Amino acid sequence: MRTMSRQHIPVRAKNIVLIGFMGVGKTTIGKLVAEKLYRDFIDVDAEIEQRYGMAIPEIFAQHGEDYFRKIERNTIIDICNNKQCNIVSLGGGAFKQEAIREVCLESCLVLFLDLSWDRWKERMDLLIENRPVLHNKSVDEVQQIFDERQAIYAEHNARVTTDNLNPEEVADYIVELLKLGWELHQPLS
Numbered sequence: 001m002r003t004m005s006r007q008h009i010p011v012r013a014k015n016i017v018l019i020g021f022m023g024v025g026k027t028t029i030g031k032l033v034a035e036k037l038y039r040d041f042i043d044v045d046a047e048i049e050q051r052y053g054m055a056i057p058e059i060f061a062q063h064g065e066d067y068f069r070k071i072e073r074n075t076i077i078d079i080c081n082n083k084q085c086n087i088v089s090l091g092g093g094a095f096k097q098e099a100i101r102e103v104c105l106e107s108c109l110v111l112f113l114d115l116s117w118d119r120w121k122e123r124m125d126l127l128i129e130n131r132p133v134l135h136n137k138s139v140d141e142v143q144q145i146f147d148e149r150q151a152i153y154a155e156h157n158a159r160v161t162t163d164n165l166n167p168e169e170v171a172d173y174i175v176e177l178l179k180l181g182w183e184l185h186q187p188l189s
C-alpha cells in the first residue's frame with residue numbers, strides 16, 4: 001500500500017489516537033467513540049494479536065517484552081502511515097517509545113485518557129490476568145509504574161479526565177470535543 005504523506009492531513013481526516021495507562025478505558029471508550037462517529041475502530045493490542053496469531057500474554061511469555069515493543073512500534077507506524085479517519089486505541093505502554101510518540105503526534109490527534117491513581121486502584125483486580133506488565137508486582141510497584149508513565153502521556157493534544165464518568169459519558173465528551181475542533185478546523189491543543 002502506498003504510504004500517505006503525514007503532512008497536510010486535514011484535521012477532520014486525522015486518526016484519533018487514545019493514550020493512557022493500562023485499564024483507563026482506551027479500548028472500551030475508543031469503540032464507543034467510533035460507533036458514535038461512524039468511524040472504523042482499531043485496537044492496537046487486538047490488531048497485534050490478529051497479525052501475529054498470539055495473545056499478548058503469550059507474546060510476552062514466548063518472545064519477551066522487547067519483541068512485543070518492536071511489533072507494537074511497527075504496527076502503529078503502519079497504521080499511522082496507511083489509515084485516516086480511524087479511532088485508534090493504543091496499548092498502555094506504547095507511548096514509552098519515542099518513535100511511536102513522534103509518528104502519532106505528527107499525523108494524528110492524540111487524546112490522553114486520564115484517571116487518578118485512587119480510581120485506577122479500584123480497577124486493578126479486573127486487569128491483572130491479561131496485562132503481563134502487572135504480573136508479580138506489589139501495589140506499590142504498580143503505583144511506581146503508574147507515576148513514571150505520567151511523563152510519557154504528557155505529550156498529547158488534549159487531556160480527558162475520566163474520574164467518576166462511565167464509558168458512555170467519556171465517549172460523549174470526546175465526540176463533543178472533536179466536533180468543536182473540527183468546526184474550528186484546527187487540532188485541539
Ligand SMILES: Nc1ncnc2c1ncn2[C@@H]1O[C@H](COP(=O)(O)OP(=O)(O)OP(=O)(O)O)[C@@H](O)[C@H]1O
Nearest residue numbers: 021022023024025026027028091092126165166167
Ligand atoms: N470510565 C470507566 N468507568 C468504569 N470502568 C471502566 C471505565 N472505562 C473502562 N472501564 C473498565 O475498565 C476495564 C479496562 O478497560 P479497557 O480494557 O478499555 O482499558 P484499556 O485502557 O484499553 O487498557 P490497556 O491499556 O491494557 O489496553 C474494563 O473492565 C472496562 O469495562
Ligand SMILES: O=C(O)C1=C[C@@H](O)[C@@H](O)[C@H](O)C1
Nearest residue numbers: 022045091092093131132133
Ligand atoms: O502498559 C503496558 O505496558 C501494556 C498495556 C497493554 O495494553 C498491552 O499493550 C501490553 O499488555 C502492555
Ligand SMILES: [Mg+2]
Nearest residue numbers: 026027045089
Ligand atoms: Mg486496550
